[in-house]
Amino acid sequence: MISAKPVYYFDNNATTRVAPEVMEVMIPFLRDLWGNPSSAYSFGAQVHGHVEKAREKVAALIKADPREVVFTSCGTESNNAALHSALYMNPGRKHVITTRVEHSANINYGEFLQRRGIDVTYLPVESDGLLDVHLLEKLIRPDTAIVSVMMANNETGVLFPIAEIAALCRSKGVLFHTDAVQVPGKLHLDVKELGVDFLSLSAHKLHAPKGIGMLYVKKRTKFQSYLIGGHQERGRRGGTENVAGIVAFGRAAELAVNSLHDENTRVRGLRDRLENFILSHIPNTVRNGNKEHRLPNTSNIAFDFVEAEAILLLLDGLGICASSGSACTTGSLDPSHVLTAMGLPPMRARGSVRFSLGIYNSDADVDYVIEHLPRIIQKLRDISPLNPGHPDNNDYDIEAARQKHEADLAAAIKESVAA
């Protein structure tokens, strides 16, 4: 079975390609070593050792003790589990603080908690996406069970001062969780330096497969399992281990440390080249989010007078993958909750596109976008009732460009079938 893989991938904050090195280490656990790690006989028990080796590697990525790593199914589960545990373990505390710009894993879990009688405060952000830590300080109450603030925003790449917030929470005797799903491979991660009680990761954001995540639970933190079942994960998460996923996560954790340099030099350079080109060559464009306190791979840009959905459709026709808002809200017509929280007018938020690059992007990928994007925007603005300008120059044949891409793709597929 061959399916066309995306050729120009600018959506690494949504998910990432599985690294060949990662694929390689997981296959034996699907093909040969498929025993249950909890089994007593050696066919199963030998698998247990590999799970523990992977745990050490994931722990090393965040400078934790392996016993502080709880494998879960995804970043969403990790976030939910942290909030769930904090509330369960502190029954007298019925208040949670998070932010308006979290992943839907927190925003929607917060709404669920509100329906169950928990008071949830959603911290606002400033127009550049940054957080006012003094405001957070004022909002912490004696009955606050946990504060959950993401480390890097998946839509804008904006970074929050996690060590500072963790220290504040510690001084107030409140648990602190951070969703660091976007961070591995892009920035240095050290749970001791950060001083957090809980931290979430998801393997598919760092070149491992979907369906495996982890929650760091700091030593001596009281913890209530979210999935109740067997004694896996030392009683902290029921369910037979996703062995191949865990082994893959371990390998990806090692590679993430190695890719820090590339992400912060070459990938950052590609991102900046793309962003600078757009801002200087396409009129009426604005960067969303703080320029400096930002991940090296993410660029979120508003194209005024056009709908992002239309841009994405035309980009898709050319084999370019990018997104508006987060993948989880695509398809809904509401503008991104992150951009809305930053105070963007709905029209500007609806015209915003996120480009998120990664280690598999090349100069040629950026050249390709640079070649096509200005004309796509021009084309859309010419037909947009929102556009006050009346540009006349328009000889770009998008249909011809789309057909060329289709032909290139067909040829590439034919070649990979023959290979």
Ligand SMILES: *Cc1c(COP(=O)(O)O)cnc(C)c1O
């Ligand atoms: C992708 C993502 C998640 C969700 O992770 P899943 O493994 O897909 O559940 C949570 N938080 C952030 C910041 C993300 O980017």
